Amino acid sequence: MARTRKKEAGLGRRHLVVGVILVVWMCAILVRLYHLQILEHDKYRQRAESQRYKEFRLAAPRGAIVDRNGAILAHSVISNTLVIDPELLRKQEADIKAVAGLFAAALDEPDPADILARLSRTGTRYVRLRRRLEPGRVAAVKEAVEQYNRGRREGRIAGVHFEQEPVRVYPNRMLASHIVGYVDDEEEGQAGLEKTMEDRLRGEGGAVYYETDALGRPFDRRESPPRDGARIVTTIDLGLQHRVEALLETAWRETRSKAASAVVMDLKTGEVLALANFPTYDPNLRPRARKTKEEIERELAPRRNRAVQDYYEPGSVFKVVTFAAALEDGLVRPDDKINCLNGRIELYGRVIRDHVSGWLPVTQAMAKSSNVGAIQLALKVARKSGEDRLVEHIRSFGFGARTGIELPQETPGLVLPARRWHRTSIGSVAIGQEIGVTVLQLTAAMGVLGNRGLWVQPHIVRQVIGPDNRIIEAAQPIERRAISERTAAEVSAMLEQVIVAGTARHTVKLSGYTAAGKTGTPQKINPATRRYSGYMPTFAGFVPASDPRYAIAVVLDEPVGQYYGGVVAAPVFKSIAETLLLEGGISPDQKEFRETLDLLVARLRDRDRVGDSADLQRVDEASGAPRLATISEDDAEAPAGAPMVGAPMASAVVAAAPTPAPFDPRVMPDFRGRSVREVAQMCTRLDLRANLVGRGEAVRQSPAPGEPIEPGDICRVEFQEKK
């Protein structure tokens, strides 16, 4: 072969150099692929999704808040919001001032300055100019814009549109505002049940996701439907709430108090039936952004739920706890006398004064709200079991701990352990000083006395009802024993005396009902000066005393003029209690009232029989019961004691008339021929102490029929078997 490879030699390897370079290049590509597809995969996947998914939020209607009967306190309605894109407006080079004027006119706003400021905002393409537009307003704005744009080539208004969104509406405005609370612009609860029940109310917003190509054309659609918020059924009775607010507001205005609070609770179930504070606010009006501290304070102060969020020194009303503690520990009996000294007591050099002195029965010491008496009892407790024992009692009444009511920012109050007391603290705590309680805690504590010593957790949410109308949650209030049933009864009896003969005797006598309660006139401590200033008259108690149903507490903050709890707060308590009892279908339990009522019923029956209405008139005058005349068909109560179920009074009286033979309670009836049971019943009704002998029919009686009798008289009746 003549073939020579000389020339090929020496350059024969250069193609391998090219090959190596290309392989290195390939490796770079593979490394880059690894970097992008494995190391940075998540980042790019997110970018890919974010640029191709378009999301349209579907708002979930927020659940309603209703009262115990289903009346609406808060609900959401779809409304129009006027939204502006300031960027677009600027791009159009529209005359912003003219546009602001146009909107101001269309929205009926006198000053376009605010609108102008919003239209001039930079850095956003979404400005809500006005929310909750009335339907007519939408058309007005649309037309104004159209008219403005007509025949205009430049400076047109653009970037205006209306958005439909659910907006919270409180149809009852101020009513129950502290309970319901309010929402912010994003429909998120900011106070009250709106805040605490936010997660139930809100529901779950849905969304429609469109997967789009680069031109925004959708080619796939996924939807997660919204889930409506749950409905909150409160324990509130809207009618009662309204009455309580009206009464409290009147008192608040008349006494020119800084603030006022009242709570009404069903003391057996812990259901809060009404809770009111003044000053109050309209939750439909969102708090505006304010600049100075004072402005913010003025804006937010009426929004405080003082009954739950604020604590104060309760003063004398707290003696209830002191007395209960001494009784519970068996250190004293209601009839025992305690030494109230000479109206002053000295503890380690500190002198506490009193307006009563000498030896007083415990009941009287309570009725007269004796400071020294209370301190003496507290000292008894402390001497026997230590100061901590008193704190234990205080805590068992629910003080010093949040009640757990479904309202935000509840304060636990202030109950210091005994080791943090001063030497003289025992004297303060005994009379409700150096201690902080909320009006709600006070109400619940009064409930303990009326509920046979059981503390029931106050609550305001009765049920949570899901969008499918199923009950998701039902109230399960905690119940625990605070004091023995006996102590509760004993303290209750004392509190009845407060009203019958004590510090509230002129102000809380209910018409037809018994009541129990305690006054308090604590002085406020100015936190700045650490000195006492102003009063917080208080009255707390429960009704009716014979068969307690409702616990009520009323507190006024710094009234002008009269400031005693028994004078200022007690009448509010009384009005609320009377409203409650009459509307709640509770039968009057006051003895004199019952007797007169029975008499009236008897006469009504007589009149029906003989048609003599003059007789009724005479009986009425003779009974000396002026209140009878005020009883209308609507608000009187059936004597049988059963709750009235909407039946008109007259027919109820007739139907429920107890016995065929009417009787006058001031003369001895003729028992002859009646059974033992009938006689016993009649005696009870006449308040006679019956001494019944034998079985069968009544044959002899003393006093004789027709003789005058007094309540408490002894009567003797003999019975014999029928032959």
Next chain:
Amino acid sequence: MIEQATHKGLEKIDQIRWDLWLAAAAVGLVFFGVVMVYSASAGARDAGGFLIGQLRWAALGLVVMAVLMRLDYHIYARPTIVYGLFLLCVVLLVAVFFFEERNGAHRWISFWGISGQPSELAKLTLIIFLSWFLTQRQGQGVLDSFTETLLPATVIMGVMAALIMKEPDLGTTAMLGLIFAVMMFVAGVPVRHLLKFIPVVIAGGYLFIFRVGWRWDRIVSFMNPDLDPEGKGYQLKQSLIAVGSGGVHGLGLGQSRQKLNFLPEAQSDFIFAVVSEELGMIGAATVVIVFAFVLWRGLRACHRAPDRFGYLLALGLTTMIIAQAFFNMSVVLSLAPTKGIPLPFISAGGSSLVVTLAAVGILLNISEWGRARPRVNVE
């Protein structure tokens, strides 16, 4: 000397057998390309049209490949063929300026509804020319001469490059330059001569990149794609999103989201992004490896070529295919600035596919001549 002038006496030492593996890889890539073009064009208005078009071009390309495979490659060493091809190229490259502009460039000629890019043919022509010319010059012993070898070759290359640059098509021009440099280097032209081109490249780069606004923008956006994602960096960013969101396994064939108008040129210059998105790291790496396989088989044909002409021709063709493929991938992966060059075999586009398959056909013919013998065994 004797053999360089004529190869008639050359015997086939080994059993004649063209490289089945290379053919398989090429045909596989072509059909993979048809599928991917169809998938990637899903966002376009006429996806079916793309499929039919690509199938037609693939069929034509495969026919061309089959024909050239059987055509003795020494035919390209005839001066008539070499100069004929060169003249044809020049004519066509001038002709593009008489055809309608597309996307702001004169790159296409069109007859009877069939259009193609003469610049693709120019690459092939340059390779054939250089293989012949450098073999000639070496035979005359003047390979080292600047004036007799480098300068004339540069002029020939320069004519075509200038015309393509004028279209403008910087990517193909760069490919021409790359092929030129590689072939010069491999042919044994002294490196010191090649280094003289560096100032020319720098000057050209300055004039054609820094002085032309949009090219400079591309460079900037390549360095920092996030700078202006909606503008100049858009294509790069969308390409990276496509590749990155593919992950290991990809979204599945046909499941690309980026092709839905997010990624411009999804079925042509950026088809590798769609491959990466739909088939993931596994698919993309496989494509890269198959190209590497083609590289190996190409270099094998080159290595075994019976003569200098075949050696240079095989190397030039292999370089053309592989360098272009890797360059295209590098653009997709933001390893190189955006240049409009297609991915061989796979991208939609007729003339590119036909020329690539023609190159494979020639390579296959060269491989047929290959002998299993060490190349360096002399003296």
